[in-house]
């Protein structure tokens with residue numbers, strides 16, 4: 001059996017704060033004399049029910065972690081370590097999601113907050129060999145006009161390479177707000193050549209996926225697993241080439257499924273959907289990128305050829321240049337041939 005941590009792959013669903021190493025979180029909290037909630041520092045992955053109260057528990061922990069990120073040094077450290085950790089797991093391309101709004105007050109505004117992330121992404125790419133690109137994500141908890149501001153900011157840094165903005169997302173509780181109200185922000189992003197990568201179809205079902213697809217015209221869906229509950233919708237998503245950023249550990253932690261065995265990975269693949277596995281928030285779910293591939297192998301029974309196909313899909317669904325894509329696909333062939 002081949003080593004999954006050396007399988008070349010792309011990581012398309014990882015949040016900035018959620019990428020933090022637990023040891024880094026502890027360091028930063030100590031430096032600031034802050035106490036962290038016990039549930040955030042214990043060795044148990046988060047488990048909450050998939051309702052509003054569960055989401056609040058998740059959000060409280062996330063906010064507690066984010067509260068220790070108060071400046072440039074911490075921000076650079078998170079990007080750097082995310083790249084190092086991805087490198088150790090065979091990732092060749094990381095598209096990390098960040099909402100600069102939370103960090104802006106500590107570094108003098110939205111623009112410097114994003115520029116710090118981009119600058120460190122560029123440096124970390126050079127040092128680790130993982131291309132680190134950035135997805136700017138708006139939040140459903142804020143006004144849609146804020147999302148437009150972020151989309152305009154993201155557009156100024158649009159590109160495809162390391163240290164550039166490649167996509168525009170929408171995160172936080174899927175139940176918040178009217179999806180159509182974010183259409184304008186996604187239009188601004190698309191005009192700048194950014195791919196739309198909103199969350200959709202994790203906490204809510206097929207109706208939500210339909211809404212997100214219709215209004216936000218995504219190239220990829222954050223999660224999208226619940227599309228499996230409606231075969232026609234799933235076929236439409238697959239035919240439209242909308243890739244699904246599937247994060248099994250996240251689905252279980254957030255109570256969408258009781259067990260990773262219930263994640264409809266095979267149904268998605270059978271329908272021809274492009275699936276890119278991701279870790280989402282390893283800080284809270286205590287499960288990293290390679291762990292998701294391990295689930296696909298050990299729980300869903302994928303053999304190495306099928307796992308290589310998954311890795312290929314992750315690379316094809318990324319926004320990497322044609323040159324990078326070809327190089328990584330060749331490396332995947334070599335992994336499988338070994």
Ligand SMILES: [Zn+2]
Nearest residue numbers: 015199222280
């Ligand atoms: Zn996410």
